[in-house]
Each structure stands twice: as structure tokens, then as C-alpha cells.
Amino acid sequence: MMRRPLAAIAGAALLLVPGIAHAHLLNTGLGPVYDGISHLFLSVEDLLPVAAMALLAGLNGPVAGRRALFALPAAWLAGGFAGYLVAVAILPTGITALSLLVLGILTAADRRIRPAIVTALAAALGLLHGWLNGAAIATAGREAMELIGIAGAILVVAALVSALVVSLRLSWARIAVRVAGSWIAATGLLLLGWTLSGRL
Amino acid sequence: MKSDIARHALHPRLVWLTAAFLALPAWAHEQQGQAAGFVSGLQHPLSGLDHVLAMVAVGLWGAQLGAPAIWLLPVTFPLVMACGGFLGLVGVPLPGVEIAIAASAMLLGAMVAAQLRPPLWLAAVAVAFFAVFHGHAHGTELPSGQSGLLYSVGFVAATGCLHATGIAIGLIHRWPQGRIALRAAGAAVAAAGVVFLWGALA
Numbered sequence: 001m002m003r004r005p006l007a008a009i010a011g012a013a014l015l016l017v018p019g020i021a022h023a024h025l026l027n028t029g030l031g032p033v034y035d036g037i038s039h040l041f042l043s044v045e046d047l048l049p050v051a052a053m054a055l056l057a058g059l060n061g062p063v064a065g066r067r068a069l070f071a072l073p074a075a076w077l078a079g080g081f082a083g084y085l086v087a088v089a090i091l092p093t094g095i096t097a098l099s100l101l102v103l104g105i106l107t108a109a110d111r112r113i114r115p116a117i118v119t120a121l122a123a124a125l126g127l128l129h130g131w132l133n134g135a136a137i138a139t140a141g142r143e144a145m146e147l148i149g150i151a152g153a154i155l156v157v158a159a160l161v162s163a164l165v166v167s168l169r170l171s172w173a174r175i176a177v178r179v180a181g182s183w184i185a186a187t188g189l190l191l192l193g194w195t196l197s198g199r200l
Numbered sequence: 201m202k203s204d205i206a207r208h209a210l211h212p213r214l215v216w217l218t219a220a221f222l223a224l225p226a227w228a229h230e231q232q233g234q235a236a237g238f239v240s241g242l243q244h245p246l247s248g249l250d251h252v253l254a255m256v257a258v259g260l261w262g263a264q265l266g267a268p269a270i271w272l273l274p275v276t277f278p279l280v281m282a283c284g285g286f287l288g289l290v291g292v293p294l295p296g297v298e299i300a301i302a303a304s305a306m307l308l309g310a311m312v313a314a315q316l317r318p319p320l321w322l323a324a325v326a327v328a329f330f331a332v333f334h335g336h337a338h339g340t341e342l343p344s345g346q347s348g349l350l351y352s353v354g355f356v357a358a359t360g361c362l363h364a365t366g367i368a369i370g371l372i373h374r375w376p377q378g379r380i381a382l383r384a385a386g387a388a389v390a391a392a393g394v395v396f397l398w399g400a401l402a
Contacts, residue, residue, distance in 0.1 A: 044349055096349070108275055175271045182275040183360055186282035187352045193289030194348035 032142065036149020039133075040157070045096040046129055046150075047157070052103035052184045053125050054158040055177055057118050058165025059107060064115040065162040068122040072158050073151040075126025076133070080147035083134025090135075094195040095128050100188025107181025110174070126154075237346035241354025244338055245362060250301050250396045251334060255359055257308035257389045258327055259366015264312055264373050264382060269320055273327050274363040278356050280328040284335025285352075294336045298400040301337060304330035306393025312386025315379075334359075 040046055050072070057068035083089070103121070106113065130147070137146050168174055245251050255277075262273040287294060308330070311318075318326075338355065369385065372378030 044347075044353065048349075048353070105279075108279070179271065179275055179360065182278050183356045186278040186356045187349070189279070189282035190285045190289070190352035190355070191349050193286040194352070197289040197291070 032145035033149040033152075035142075036146035036151075037153045038149075039146065040150050040153040046133070048184065048187070049096060049099040049103060049125055049129060050154050050157050051161055052100060052107060052181070053122055054161035055165055055181060055184075056103055056107045056113075057122065057158070058162035058168075059110055059174070059177060060113050060115065060118050062166050064113070064118040065166050067115055067119040069155070069158050069162060071119045072122040072126045073155040075123040076130035076154055077126075077147055077151040079127035079130025080134035080137075080150065081130075081144065082127075083131035083136075084138045084144045084147065085134075087135055087138035089132055089139070091128060091132055094192055095132065097188050097192035097195055099125055099129070100184050101192060102188075104181050104183070104185025104188055108178050108185055110178050110181075237348070237350035238354040240346055241351035241356075242358045244341060244351075244355055245358040248301075248338070249392070250305055251338060252362060253389045253392050254301065254305040254308055254330065254334065255362035256366040256369070257305060257312060257386070259363040259368075260312045260370040260382060260386060260389075261308055261323070261327075261366075262363070263367045263370020264315065265317060265320075265323065269323055270367060272320065272324060274360065274367070276324050276328055277331045277363065278359055280331040281335035281359060282352075282356070284332035285338075285355075286335075287332070288336040294333065297333050297337045299397065300330065300333035302393055302396035302400045304333065304393070306390050306397055309386045309389030309391070309393055313383050313390055314386075315383060 040050070053068060053072060054065075057065045103125070106121075130150075133150055134144070134147060137144065165177055168177065245255065258273055258277055262270045265273075284294070307326070311326075370382060373382050
């Protein structure tokens with residue numbers, strides 16, 4: 001007879017125990033590197049800025065594209081490890097909105113930007129978003145190796161997108177990239193509104 | 201005997217409850233509401249005929265005006281529409297939103313019907329003016345529990361696709377019969393705008 005109340009109490013206790021909230025981190029079961037790769041492709045707040053950066057780098061030619069290709073994942077990794085060590089997300093959460101807004105407007109405007117500035121933008125984007133990723137990984141008590149997966153996935157996405165844009169020769173194709181930039185900027189502006197309104 | 205039955209009956213329930221309630225929280229916080237947010241954003245511009253007609257009319261007008269308006273108007277509209285959405289989100293009120301949306305369908309349709317060719321800056325300013333009202337009305341209606349980012353992506357993409365539809369239809373402008381059909385389509389949009397305006401003022 002004693003077992004039933006004990007079992008009921010144990011059952012009630014199980015209902016009250018919260019599960020682990022991984023925030024935006026994934027658990028593929030294949031290890032931290034694959035978790036990191038999956039994180040990028042399933043986190044639009046990181047994937048969209050990476051795609052925007054690659055579009056902008058591609059629009060500015062092969063030199064800018066090549067430099068951004070290596071600066072972005074390297075900075076993401078550096079920012080990520082720094083964020084992992086500090087384990088505090090000291091950056092505002094609206095950083096994604098600002099990234100989308102700035103990169104989207106620059107892509108839509110299609111003004112020639114010097115490769116050094118494109119590289120600096122890629123490094124800044126990588127450091128900011130990498131820091132947030134690293135801090136989230138550390139806060140969740142997960143392995144820093146996830147950052148390797150994230151950076152590797154960024155390298156592949158940036159290479160494919162920027163190479164595609166660099167190869168565009170038709171004028172309408174370039175306009176399509178600019179339209180994509182305006183969509184990204186519009187998304188960033190709306191996201192900034194959501195963030196400021198506190199409704200996210 | 202009774203306690204044995206009760207005990208045996210209790211165990212499967214406990215196992216079931218444990219499994220059910222342990223599994224959900226472990227995944228509940230991962231990207232929750234993301235797909236729903238995107239679909240909501242994608243559907244929202246399509247939910248109002250006034251918005252749909254105005255967006256398509258922007259594309260029709262752009263195609264009728266030709267380059268560079270054909271791409272400048274669709275590039276301008278989402279950005280300024282997002283400005284309107286931003287104003288709505290931070291709590292800046294905008295008077296006469298429904299009237300302005302109805303008027304946008306009426307005037308943009310009339311432009312296409314009359315085949316008017318104003319200076320490019322004037323066309324861009326007119327489209328941008330109306331875009332603010334469309335963004336204010338539609339960009340802020342995120343259902344609770346869904347992702348604001350994905351909602352925004354879906355909303356902007358759907359609006360852009362409506363422009364692209366208008367541009368695709370407007371390409372019939374290249375043929376003489378197509379020009380007449382395009383002007384007739386503009387007149388139909390303008391007539392619908394009058395009906396919407398009547399409804400907004402009533």
C-alpha cells in the first residue's frame with residue numbers, strides 16, 4: 001500500500017521537474033560538431049546575416065568575396081571562444097536586427113565598397129554573433145567544439161553564396177540580389193521593432 | 201488482491217506520464233513556433249484583398265513604367281513598408297490606415313489604367329507613402345508564441361512575391377493587346393479600391 005502514494009509523489013515530482021532548455025542549440029546525437037552545423041541551418045537569426053554578408057561580399061567582387069570568406073568564419077570562431085570563456089551575453093539581443101538592417105541596406109544600395117571595409121564588416125559580424133553563440137553554448141553547459149561546426153558551416157554557406165553572386169553576369173540577376181538585400185533590410189527593421197517593443 | 205491490481209495499473213500510467221512529460225520540456229524551447237511564425241507571416245499579406253491588390257498594382261505599374269521603375273519600386277516598397285511596421289511596433293499611431301490602404305489600391309490602379317508616367321522620384325514617393333500604411337497595418341500582427349523574425353521573413357517574402365506576380369502580369373505590356381488588357385486590369389483594381397474606400401469610410 002505504501003508503494004502507491006510513493007509512486008504518485010514520484011510521478012508528481014517528475015511532472016514538476018523542468019527539462020533542459022537548450023535555447024537555440026540543437027542536440028542531434030551525433031556530437032558537438034554536428035550540433036554546431038545543424039545550429040546554423042536551423043537558426044535563421046544566424047543564417048540570414050551570414051547569407052546577407054555573403055551577398056554583399058559577392059556583389060563587391062572576387063577580392064572582397066575571398067577576404068570575407070575567411071574573415072567571417074575566423075572571426076566567428078574567435079568571438080565564439082571569447083564568448084565561451086566569459087560565458088556572459090553582454091551584447092544586446094537586437095544585434096541580429098542591426099546586422100540584417102546594415103547588411104541588407106548595403107546590398108540593396110549596391111554601392112561599390114572597398115574590400116577592406118567588406119572584410120571589416122565580415123569580421124565585426126563574426127565577432128558579434130560568434131560571441132553570442134559561444135556565451136549561449138557555455139551557459140547551456142555544452143562543448144565548445146560546437147563552434148567548430150558552426151564556423152565550418154558558415155565557411156560553406158559563405159563560399160557558395162558569394163561565389164554564385166560573383167559569377168552573375170546578367171543585369172537582372174544582380175537586381176535580384178539587390179531585391180534580396182531590400183527584403184533582408186526590411187526583415188531587420190521589423191525585427192528591430194519587435195525587439196524594441198519587447199514582444200519577442 | 202485489490203492493491204495488487206491497483207499497483208499494476210499504476211505502473212504503466214507512471215511510465216507513460218514520465219515518458220510524455222520528460223520528452224516535451226527537453227525539446228520545447230528549441231525553435232518553438234518558428235515554422236508557425238513563418239507561415240503566419242507568409243499568409244498575412246494574402247489575407248486582405250485590399251493589400252493583395254495594392255501590392256500587385258505596384259508590380260503592374262512598375263512593369264508599365266519599365267526600367268528602372270520595374271525594379272526600383274519593388275526594392276523601395278518592402279523597405280518603406282518595414283518602416284511603417286517599425287512605427288507600429290514601437291507604438292507610433294498612424295491615423296486613417298484603412299482609408300490609406302483602400303486609397304492606395306484606387307490610386308495605383310488608376311495610374312495603371314490611365315497609363316500615367318510621372319517622374320521616377322514621384323512614383324517612388326507615391327509608392328513609399330502608401331507602403332508606410334500597409335506596413336503599419338499588417339507588419340505588427342504577430343500571433344503570440346510565434347517567432348517575430350520568421351514572421352517578418354514570411355511577411356516580407358509574401359509581399360515581394362505579390363510584387364513579382366504584378367510584374368509578371370505586367371509584362372504583357374510589350375504587346376498591343378496586352379497594353380489594353382493591362383489598363384483594364386488597372387481599372388479593375390481602381391474600382392475595387394473605390395469599394396474598399398467606401399467600406400473604410402462607412
